[in-house]
Amino acid sequence: MYLLIASDLDGTLLLPGDTFGAFTKSVIHSLNRAGHHIVLATGRHQTDVESLLDSQSLPVHLITSNGARISSACGGLALSEELPASVVRTLIEETREDTDLTINLYCQSGWLMNREDRNLRDFSQNPGFQPTICATENLPLSTVQKVFFFQRNKDHQALTRLQARLEQRLGSQISTVFTFAWCLEVMTRDVSKGNALRQLADFLNVPIQACIAFGDGMNDADMLAGVGKGVLMGNAHTELFQALPDAEVIGPCTDEAVAHYLSKHLLQSTALPA
Structure with missing residues (x-):
């Protein structure tokens, strides 16, 4: 079973207009109650993401600025890697x-x-x-x-x-x-979504192979390649398909494809096939 779920935002989890779909919010809450950790891994600034979450009360960890900043949902981990x-x-x-x-x-x-x-x-x-x-x-x-x-x-x-x-x-x-x-x-140097996710997984005491990740851009590539299962969006960039030719591909962000995938494989069954 995948205990840690990581998702990019733009082109992946968010609908056009920078909004979370109602079904996506429902699935995130259900996964949290079932004991899964959810992390939003994005190039956005943490303040930007927090403003999107302000009225959502979504129980999530944050990887922002493409891995330069990490914040756990409990507040016990707060790291920032700054350029000299x-x-x-x-x-x-x-x-x-x-x-x-x-x-x-x-x-x-x-x-x-x-x-x-x-x-x-x-x-x-x-x-x-x-x-x-x-x-x-x-x-x-x-x-x-x-x-x-x-x-x-x-x-x-x-x-x-x-x-x-x-x-x-x-x-x-x-x-x-x-x-x-x-x-x-x-x-x-060494800042990326993938490296940040490994640090967060260590903090949460979750093996990186017990993580599933979703993304659509080249800034997601090392994160998707370094987890137990990396899943590409149907609307992903051509370069990402080329970089990860064997990865599973799901529907587009406009269909809330990540939430539907997680609902089917993690909420309606006890395990997700590798």
């Missing part, structure tokens, strides 16, 4: 002159963005968590969980070249991942 100030300075210096890039920072204080960007609507639909515009020269260097870049023309190849430059310059000091084809994210 020297790395943040280098990231800003490397990109500040590129007018096709928007620099974003997730800090303890919230979300900072160095200029307005028309792609913002495609990135966040939560009115309770929006960026504060901050001049590039005033962006903070400390308490930064991740730096991420929007390519204003959605040019993936331009971001791929940027990724190569940053990794060449900063080497093992950083980890990088694409949340969208036009959004490159940079965290400190």
Whole structure:
């Protein structure tokens, strides 16, 4: 039986419009009462996720900022991995002159963005968590969980070249991942959803093989590959299907496919086949 259930949010557990479906909420509560741990593993800021959960009272653990922050539902575990100030300075210096890039920072204080960007609507639909515009020269260097870049023309190849430059310059000091084809994210080294989930599983004393995970993007790949069972959404990115060709595929997020899968396999039976 899978004791720990991990799910990405956008494109996986959430419906369009950043909402939890009624059936999904019901299944989460039922799983919790049955003794399962549920963790939301997302690239979003913790404040963003907490604003979505505010009226839901869902009993969940949180992995946010693509693994840079971990919070247990009981409050006994609260970890934050921040980028060194020297790395943040280098990231800003490397990109500040590129007018096709928007620099974003997730800090303890919230979300900072160095200029307005028309792609913002495609990135966040939560009115309770929006960026504060901050001049590039005033962006903070400390308490930064991740730096991420929007390519204003959605040019993936331009971001791929940027990724190569940053990794060449900063080497093992950083980890990088694409949340969208036009959004490159940079965290400190070894930060990922998969590593964070292993830390949370250790805290909960749950073997990682007793975990099932759901996702749709490349920032979910190491999490899905490292658990007892990784499940892909029908709406997953092409690159994720290519990275995990043997993984089970279920329906799209618009059908609340994760909740239906869990209801069928964990609530209506005593065990889930491996």
